[in-house]
Amino acid sequence: MNNFKSYVIRFLVKVSALITFGALFFIIGYILYRGVPSLRPSLFEFKYTTTNVSMFPSIVTTLMLVFSTLILVTPIGVFTGFYLIEYAHRGNKFVEVIRITTETLSGIPSIVYGLFGMLFFVYRLDFSYSLIAGILTASIMVLPLIIRSTEEALIAVDDSLREASFGLGAGKLRTIFRVVLPVAMPGILSGIILSIGRIVGETAALIYTLGTATKMTDGLFSSGRTLAVQMYVLSNEGLHVNESFATGVILLMIILIINGLSTYLSNKLTKGRID
Amino acid sequence: MDKLIIKDFDLYYDDFHALKDINMNIAENEITAFIGPSGCGKSSLLKSINRMNDLVEGCKITGEILLDNKNIFDKDVDVNQIRKRIGMVFQKPNPFPMSIYDNIAYGPRTHNIKNKAKLDEIVEKSLRDAAIWDEVKDDLKKNALRVSGGQQQRLCIARCIAMKPEVILMDEPCSALDPISTTKIEDLIHKLKNDFTIIIVTHNMQQATRVSKHTAFFLNGEIVESGLTNRIFIEPEDKRTEDYITGRFG
Numbered sequence: 001m002n003n004f005k006s007y008v009i010r011f012l013v014k015v016s017a018l019i020t021f022g023a024l025f026f027i028i029g030y031i032l033y034r035g036v037p038s039l040r041p042s043l044f045e046f047k048y049t050t051t052n053v054s055m056f057p058s059i060v061t062t063l064m065l066v067f068s069t070l071i072l073v074t075p076i077g078v079f080t081g082f083y084l085i086e087y088a089h090r091g092n093k094f095v096e097v098i099r100i101t102t103e104t105l106s107g108i109p110s111i112v113y114g115l116f117g118m119l120f121f122v123y124r125l126d127f128s129y130s131l132i133a134g135i136l137t138a139s140i141m142v143l144p145l146i147i148r149s150t151e152e153a154l155i156a157v158d159d160s161l162r163e164a165s166f167g168l169g170a171g172k173l174r175t176i177f178r179v180v181l182p183v184a185m186p187g188i189l190s191g192i193i194l195s196i197g198r199i200v201g202e203t204a205a206l207i208y209t210l211g212t213a214t215k216m217t218d219g220l221f222s223s224g225r226t227l228a229v230q231m232y233v234l235s236n237e238g239l240h241v242n243e244s245f246a247t248g249v250i251l252l253m254i255i256l257i258i259n260g261l262s263t264y265l266s267n268k269l270t271k272g273r274i275d
Numbered sequence: 276m277d278k279l280i281i282k283d284f285d286l287y288y289d290d291f292h293a294l295k296d297i298n299m300n301i302a303e304n305e306i307t308a309f310i311g312p313s314g315c316g317k318s319s320l321l322k323s324i325n326r327m328n329d330l331v332e333g334c335k336i337t338g339e340i341l342l343d344n345k346n347i348f349d350k351d352v353d354v355n356q357i358r359k360r361i362g363m364v365f366q367k368p369n370p371f372p373m374s375i376y377d378n379i380a381y382g383p384r385t386h387n388i389k390n391k392a393k394l395d396e397i398v399e400k401s402l403r404d405a406a407i408w409d410e411v412k413d414d415l416k417k418n419a420l421r422v423s424g425g426q427q428q429r430l431c432i433a434r435c436i437a438m439k440p441e442v443i444l445m446d447e448p449c450s451a452l453d454p455i456s457t458t459k460i461e462d463l464i465h466k467l468k469n470d471f472t473i474i475i476v477t478h479n480m481q482q483a484t485r486v487s488k489h490t491a492f493f494l495n496g497e498i499v500e501s502g503l504t505n506r507i508f509i510e511p512e513d514k515r516t517e518d519y520i521t522g523r524f525g
Contacts, residue, residue, distance in 0.1 A: 089332065090332065158369070160365060160367055160369040161369060161371060161372075163327065163330075163365060163369065164365065164369045164370075164371065164431070164434075165371075165381070166327065166330060166358065167325065167327060167358055167362065167363040167365070167435075168358065168359075168362070168381060168382040168385055168434065168435070168438060169355040169356065169357075169358040169359035169382065169385055169386060169438065170355070170381070170385045171355055174385060178381070179371055182372070182373070183372055
């Protein structure tokens with residue numbers, strides 16, 4: 001009987017894994033199958049025209065949006081996480097409020113952020129459709145992700161390590177930067193990678209803030225479109241569906257490269273002095 | 276010569292009165308053992324001596340602990356200096372997840388020794404003094420978490436003595452270790468008393484008789500009896516001490 005049960009469970013586990021991998025490979029395979037044949041040099045021309053539907057301006061805009069957002073939001077998010085776990089007293093009312101807010105914010109659909117960004121940054125602050133409005137909206141959107149993952153990574157660090165460091169006469173700052181941070185780094189990094197994915201894949205929140213201009217953004221106050229928005233617009237117009245898939249291929253590659261780069265950087269920053 | 280003098284010391288965790296009117300002298304370059312059942316306050320006292328209890332929320336103390344006749348709770352005392360002079364070895368080995376070398380060098384670096392040659396010298400001497408140099412000398416770059424539990428605990432002792440403390444507090448340093456590692460650490464503790472004043476908290480009464488010169492017996496937050504280890508274990512004055520050491524409770 002037990003044998004039969006374990007057989008069934010093993011079967012179910014394997015089938016689930018198979019379905020997951022199957023779906024993933026099918027999606028990636030289909031994008032490559034549709035996209036790769038449509039990759040033409042003209043898709044990477046410097047300027048977008050209605051005939052070449054170049055994605056080059058979008059690539060630049062995407063990278064600018066991702067990096068600016070991360071530069072703005074990573075320190076704020078990570079330090080907030082540090083405050084909540086390492087500095088704030090447990091049971092502090094203020095901390096509870098921050099926690100409830102971040103949890104609520106992380107569950108809100110992105111179109112709500114888009115609407116807020118449009119009404120507040122675009123109209124109220126009169127930024128119009130611009131990179132800065134996109135960056136700020138994307139920042140608010142991923143901030144809870146980074147705070148939560150930092151918090152969880154810090155909670156997972158064994159208190160005995162903090163004790164050991166304090167016991168050796170190290171202060172709070174040294175303990176955090178030399179002992180806690182290196183251990184928590186992979187967890188914090190996974191939050192940052194999730195954020196990158198969320199920004200790169202975002203359309204709803206960006207259409208109404210960053211806009212859909214086809215030119216390359218040439219400053220904080222100029223509009224543009226990211227690759228995901230480009231895909232959305234192209235497939236919506238219905239004339240360039242294959243080019244839309246080609247854009248998807250490039251999007252996949254960019255995500256791969258950024259993730260690899262972040263892992264490499266964090267290894268350089270922390271593990272370098274460890275192993 | 277008394278290295279530490281504990282005077283009229285009381286400790287509370289919120290409303291719980293954990294230590295009651297403790298008075299005790301700790302002799303220099305000797306080993307003192309704190310024994311008693313779980314929850315009797317011996318670890319709380321130990322953690323007060325290097326002010327690790329500062330980190331516990333809701334912990335309040337009254338009274339004095341004098342290190343070389345200076346109260347460690349005085350306003351002008353730098354707590355990090357106290358912890359440099361009074362090192363601590365914890366119950367569970369807790370090496371940092373970094374190389375063996377960096378573990379040992381952590382304390383000296385914290386206290387502003389940056390010279391590479393000087394650090395090399397301290398690392399080697401500390402590891403030798405902790406009787407683990409021969410086992411790890413070829414692997415100083417290896418992650419400290421990859422050595423055995425007993426070796427980790429000796430690394431933690433080496434890390435502690437690398438700061439050149441005057442006093443070493445040990446909170447049940449062998450309770451997570453096998454008998455062979457325990458023997459090694461006890462031998463080590465014996466050797467270390469030439470250079471350090473050592474206080475060891477232990478559940479294991481044989482260990483107290485093996486390593487310590489003085490013993491204090493704690494019960495319900497009070498010191499029931501303290502004095503020479505030989506005397507306490509052979510002819511205890513208090514009935515409760517006798518009951519405890521003969522295994523009638525605890």
